[in-house]
Structure formats: structure tokens, C-alpha cells
Amino acid sequence: MLELKNISKKYKQFSLKEINLRVENGDYFVLLGNSGSGKSLLLELIAGLIQPKEGEIYLNGDNLTKKPIQKRQIGLVFQDFALFPHKTVQENILYALNVSGEGNTEKKAKLNDIAVRMNIQHLLNRMPGTLSGGESQRVALARTLVKKPKVLLLDEPLSSLDVQLRSGLRALLKEINKKGQTIIHVTHDYDEAIALGKKVAVIDDGKIIQSGTIQSVFKNPESEFVANFVGMKNFFKSILYQNKERTFAKVNGETEICLLSDDEEGEGYVMIRDEDILIYDKRPESSAMNNFEGIVKEAIPARLGMEVAIQASLLFFVLITHESYERMELEQGKKVWISFKASAVRFLKT
Amino acid sequence: MKYSLFQNITILFSGLIVLFIIAPLFSMFIQTGKSEFLEIIVDEDVLNSIWLTLSTAFMTTIIFAFLSIPFAYLMARNDFPFKGVLQGIIDLPVVIPHSAAGIALLGFVSRDSALGKFANIFGLDFIGSSLGIGIAMAFVSLPFFVNAARDGFYNVPRRLEQAAYTLGASPFRTFITISLPLAWRNILSGFIMMFARGMSEFGAVVIVAYHPMITPVLIYEYFGAFGLKYARPVSVIFVTISLLVFIILRSLSKDRDIVRA
Numbered sequence: 001m002l003e004l005k006n007i008s009k010k011y012k013q014f015s016l017k018e019i020n021l022r023v024e025n026g027d028y029f030v031l032l033g034n035s036g037s038g039k040s041l042l043l044e045l046i047a048g049l050i051q052p053k054e055g056e057i058y059l060n061g062d063n064l065t066k067k068p069i070q071k072r073q074i075g076l077v078f079q080d081f082a083l084f085p086h087k088t089v090q091e092n093i094l095y096a097l098n099v100s101g102e103g104n105t106e107k108k109a110k111l112n113d114i115a116v117r118m119n120i121q122h123l124l125n126r127m128p129g130t131l132s133g134g135e136s137q138r139v140a141l142a143r144t145l146v147k148k149p150k151v152l153l154l155d156e157p158l159s160s161l162d163v164q165l166r167s168g169l170r171a172l173l174k175e176i177n178k179k180g181q182t183i184i185h186v187t188h189d190y191d192e193a194i195a196l197g198k199k200v201a202v203i204d205d206g207k208i209i210q211s212g213t214i215q216s217v218f219k220n221p222e223s224e225f226v227a228n229f230v231g232m233k234n235f236f237k238s239i240l241y242q243n244k245e246r247t248f249a250k251v252n253g254e255t256e257i258c259l260l261s262d263d264e265e266g267e268g269y270v271m272i273r274d275e276d277i278l279i280y281d282k283r284p285e286s287s288a289m290n291n292f293e294g295i296v297k298e299a300i301p302a303r304l305g306m307e308v309a310i311q312a313s314l315l316f317f318v319l320i321t322h323e324s325y326e327r328m329e330l331e332q333g334k335k336v337w338i339s340f341k342a343s344a345v346r347f348l349k350t
Numbered sequence: 351m352k353y354s355l356f357q358n359i360t361i362l363f364s365g366l367i368v369l370f371i372i373a374p375l376f377s378m379f380i381q382t383g384k385s386e387f388l389e390i391i392v393d394e395d396v397l398n399s400i401w402l403t404l405s406t407a408f409m410t411t412i413i414f415a416f417l418s419i420p421f422a423y424l425m426a427r428n429d430f431p432f433k434g435v436l437q438g439i440i441d442l443p444v445v446i447p448h449s450a451a452g453i454a455l456l457g458f459v460s461r462d463s464a465l466g467k468f469a470n471i472f473g474l475d476f477i478g479s480s481l482g483i484g485i486a487m488a489f490v491s492l493p494f495f496v497n498a499a500r501d502g503f504y505n506v507p508r509r510l511e512q513a514a515y516t517l518g519a520s521p522f523r524t525f526i527t528i529s530l531p532l533a534w535r536n537i538l539s540g541f542i543m544m545f546a547r548g549m550s551e552f553g554a555v556v557i558v559a560y561h562p563m564i565t566p567v568l569i570y571e572y573f574g575a576f577g578l579k580y581a582r583p584v585s586v587i588f589v590t591i592s593l594l595v596f597i598i599l600r601s602l603s604k605d606r607d608i609v610r611a
Contacts, residue, residue, distance in 0.1 A: 047516055048515075048516075049512050049515070049516075069512075069515040069516055070515060070518045070519065070520060074516070075516065076513075076516045078509055078512075078513060080509065082507070082509045082510050082512070082513035083513075084510060084513070084514075084528060085510075085532070086531050086532055095514070095517055095519070095527070096517035096518055099517060099518040099519050099523065100518060143517065144516075144517070147517065147518065
């Protein structure tokens with residue numbers, strides 16, 4: 001378990017304030033924040049590239065705070081990969097093993113093993129300058145993982161990749177985590193957090209604002225910042241399946257939400273923005289595929305308009321104008337229908 | 351293709367500047383007669399002085415370059431108070447008259463100085479020896495190396511050194527395997543510049559060590575004693591050899607070019 005206790009640090013224009021964090025062994029932990037929030041700084045602190053002004057870092061009970069970088073057993077993959085440009089891919093990967101002075105046979109076995117896992121066997125004799133972004137990322141991962149670090153730190157690992165390459169790398173990262181590798185992944189992209197993370201911490205202005213499981217943070221944002229950044233109240237864990245050439249997400253084993261998706265069947269999250277849901281007095285006659293009957297549970301004034309919670313087979317949140325709210329007389333307990341289009345539903349595979 | 355007035359003026363001025371450098375050298379070459387040249391090329395004093403100049407400049411460059419690499423790295427990687435002052439001190443030998451540099455050095459390494467007395471214990475003498483020549487050459491040429499090496503280290507992304515640390519490499523190992531190879535081109539280029547500047551030095555050397563004669567001093571001596579006719583062929587030989595060495599070292603440094611990310 002990696003534990004950060006009351007970490008504070010000021011570095012150039014960034015600062016971290018009293019960071020407390022626990023990452024269990026085997027976790028996929030996502031640090032989510034905008035640029036300048038201090039998330040990369042936190043990663044460098046864990047790696048040991050900079051020292052905290054206050055606070056302590058523990059790894060499996062061992063105090064790392066004053067330990068040199070070389071002895072921390074923490075791997076860091078930089079956003080720009082930081083491959084050594086004067087060494088071949090193979091030399092880059094062997095670099096870490098040469099440092100620890102392992103035997104040639106052992107080194108070769110480890111090199112081959114990691115090259116197969118990262119699917120880079122064909123790149124071993126290439127120079128880093130000739131690799132694509134996706135290839136560089138896999139080489140950087142191989143170079144770090146070959147040392148079998150206790151914690152793998154990833155700084156925006158997908159940000160410099162094309163959209164097509166991202167899903168491949170996501171699958172690879174998930175696979176690495178499945179084999180037991182603890183991962184801390186820094187990103188500004190909540191799609192990534194949902195797709196990969198088991199747990200997430202939202203960081204803003206050097207402070208951790210909220211942390212917990214993906215579902216708890218995304219569904220119950222505790223502050224306006226988190227709500228604006230990741231808040232997605234209509235956010236449900238679901239299973240995607242196809243039926244009669246249509247795609248559905250089944251939530252809680254019963255509610256079926258129709259959607260458009262070319263993802264393969266499997267687990268994930270469905271999300272519907274609260275402004276994309278319409279409220280009707282009676283069952284609507286429209287092209288919308290998703291129509292549910294429910295009762296108004298409560299209505300809360302929001303920054304813009306009113307947020308109405310409607311209990312159907314799931315609890316949905318709908319954002320409407322004050323005018324509509326008054327015209328429809330949506331008092332508590334009123335029976336209504338809600339409706340949204342299949343195209344308004346987003347699915348993120350996990 | 352039609353050139354604008356501005357382009358024509360640019361070309362004209364460029365041509366004049368290049369001619370300004372080429373013309374004197376070219377005329378020196380064509381004015382040197384074949385017989386004078388053949389006579390000088392077997393002159394033992396000339397050959398010895400050329401060998402002394404090249405070997406002393408080379409050894410001096412190797413020793414002082416090696417010693418100043420850590421300093422260049424320090425200047426590239428660290429910020430500290432009075433760094434600007436330190437940089438100014440490094441550049442001093444470039445801006446002061448070289449004869450003045452020679453006078454300063456002479457006081458510092460003469461037989462009566464502390465350093466001179468210390469060297470004397472080991473039977474070494476700076477004055478009138480290749481040791482003194484080397485010291486004078488190093489003094490005036492070192493800034494070329496330090497500045498080039500410093501720029502080389504500065505251009506190595508710090509990220510790469512940090513990556514090496516996270517992979518378990520010590521700062522020394524990181525320096526040897528990452529920083530040094532990546533700054534190598536600049537270091538070699540600085541080496542060539544220092545060597546070239548060292549072997550062509552006259553002012554500082556002539557004051558610290560007139561004898562044994564390096565070629566620039568010998569040319570001056572021949573000119574004073576026998577006139578232009580005798581000084582010219584020596585100059586031709588030395589310029590030719592300098593150019594050859596320069597071209598060879600430059601081409602070596604190009605071979606070492608590495609693929610940058």
C-alpha cells in the first residue's frame with residue numbers, strides 16, 4: 001500500500017497542500033485534475049524527483065520520504081516518454097537491468113518477456129527517434145516495467161496518442177493492472193478515469209477535493225468543482241448487450257437503456273446528461289427510444305434552472321428551466337414520464 | 351531569376367567579406383615559390399616547431415578539456431549566486447589582450463612564484479618549456495571548450511537524466527551514460543575550437559616561452575630575421591596543416607552525430 005500523509009510542497013508556480021492519499025496494492029488509481037492542478041508534481045514527489053516540504057510517503061509501511069529515487073522501486077513513465085535518443089529500443093530497456101547488474105541470460109530472458117508482453121519484439125533494434133507515439137509509449141512502459149516496480153506511475157499516458165491508438169493502450173494498461181501491478185495514473189480526461197480507474201482522486205489547486213471509487217465520485221460530487229469537472233448524476237454501472245440489431249445497457253439487471261454504440265458487449269458505465277432528458281405529463285409519442293414512468297422525488301434549484309430528481313426504475317436527474325418547472329407543476333410525488341434519445345446516451349467500456 | 355536591389359546588396363557584401371578572408375591566404379599561397387617551399391619543408395627547425403605546436407596544443411586540450419567537463423556540467427545544470435560573475439570570469443581570456451595574458455601568466459608561473467618553486471621541486475620548469483607553452487595555450491583557449499560543453503549539457507533534456515534515476519542509475523552513471531553521450535557533439539566541437547585556438551596562439555606563448563619555438567613564434571622569428579620571403583613558406587605549411595587537422599577533426603565530429611528524439 002502506498003500512503004501519502006500530509007504532503008505539502010511549493011515548486012515554481014505550483015503548490016501542493018496537505019495531500020493525504022492511500023493506494024492499495026493492485027489498485028488502478030486515477031489522479032484527475034486540470035493542467036496546473038499539481039497532479040504531475042504529486043507524481044514527481046512520489047517518484048522522488050523532488051522532496052516534499054512537509055509530510056511523509058510510505059510504501060508497504062516503509063518510509064520513502066528521504067529515500068533516494070534509485071531505491072524507491074517506483075517506476076515512472078513520463079508524458080513525453082523520455083526514451084534515451086542515443087540508445088536503441090533494446091538498450092533503453094536493458095538500461096534498468098544493467099544498472100542492477102544482472103546476468104546476461106537473465107537479462108535476455110527478461111527483455112524477451114517484456115518485449116512480448118508489450119508487443120514490441122519487432123522494434124528492438126530501432127532508434128527511439130524513428131518510433132511512432134504509440135510505439136514509444138509501449139517502449140517506455142517496457143523499460144519501466146522490466147524492473148518490476150512496486151508502483152507504476154503514469155503521467156498523462158494517453159494524451160499524446162491518436163484516438164485510434166488510445167483504446168489499444170487502455171487495454172494494455174488494464175491488462176498490466178490485472179496482473180497485479182499497482183498503477184497511479186495522472187490525467188485531465190475523465191473518460192480515461194472512468195475507462196481505467198478503480199478509484200479516483202480529483203485534484204484542484206494543489207488539494208485533493210474528493211476521492212473514492214469511480215462511481216461514488218462521479219455520481220456524488222461533493223463540491224461544485226467536482227460536479228462541474230466530472231459531475232454526471234445520471235451515471236450507472238451497466239452491461240452492454242446487443243438484441244435484434246439494437247444496443248442496450250442493462251442497469252441493475254433490470255432497467256434497459258437503448259443507446260448507440262459500436263463497443264463490444266461487456267461492462268461499463270452509461271451516462272446521460274441531465275439537460276438531455278425531457279419530462280412529460282403522459283407517455284410521449286416521439287422518436288426517443290428511452291421512455292420511463294416515475295414520480296418526482298424532489299426539485300432543487302441549480303445554478304441554471306431547476307434540477308428535478310425523478311424516481312423511475314432508476315433515479316434520474318433532469319435539468320429544466322424555472323418556467324417549465326412552474327408550468328408543469330412538478331411538485332413532489334407527481335407522476336411523470338421522462339424521455340431521452342438513444343443518441344443522448346454515452347457508454348464508456350471498462 | 352531576378353534579384354531585388356536588397357538581395358544584390360546582400361550578395362555583394364557577403365562576397366566582399368568572404369574575399370577579405372580568402373584573398374590574403376590565397377595570395378600567400380600563390381606568391382610562395384616552389385623552390386622556397388621545398389627548401390623550407392625539409393628545414394628541421396620548421397618541422398620540429400610544427401610537431402611541437404600540434405602535440406602541445408593537442409595534449410593541453412585533452413588535459414584541460416577533461417578537467418573542465420565537470421565545471422561545464424555544473425554551469426549548465428545548476429543555478430547559484432554569482433553564476434553570471436563566474437561566467438564572466440570564464441570569458442575573460444577571450445577579451446583581454448593575449449600579450450597581457452602572457453604577462454599575467456609569466457608572473458604566476460615564473461621561477462620565483464609559489465607555483466614555479468613548487469614545480470621546481472619535481473624538476474619542472476614552466477618558463478621556456480613545452481609546459482609553459484601548454485599553460486599559455488590553455489589560458490587563452492579554455493573558454494571555447496567550457497562554453498561549448500556547457501551548451502551541450504544544457505541542451506540535454508533534464509527529463510532524460512530523471513528517467514535514468516527512476517530506472518535506478520546513480521548520478522555518476524547517469525552522467526556517463528546519458529548526459530555525456532548526448533552532449534558529445536558539442537564537447538567535440540568545443541575540443542576542436544580549443545585545439546585550433548591553442549595551436550594558433552602567439553601573444554601569450556611568446557611571453558611565457560619564446561623557446562622552444564612553436565610555429566607562430568617561428569614565423570615571427572623568420573620574418574624578423576630573414577624577412578617576408580622566408581616567413582611565407584612556413585606560414586603556408588602551417589596554414590595547410592592547420593586546415594587539414596581542422597577538416598579531419600570536423601569530419602570525425604560529424605560521424606559521431608546521433609539521432610535526436
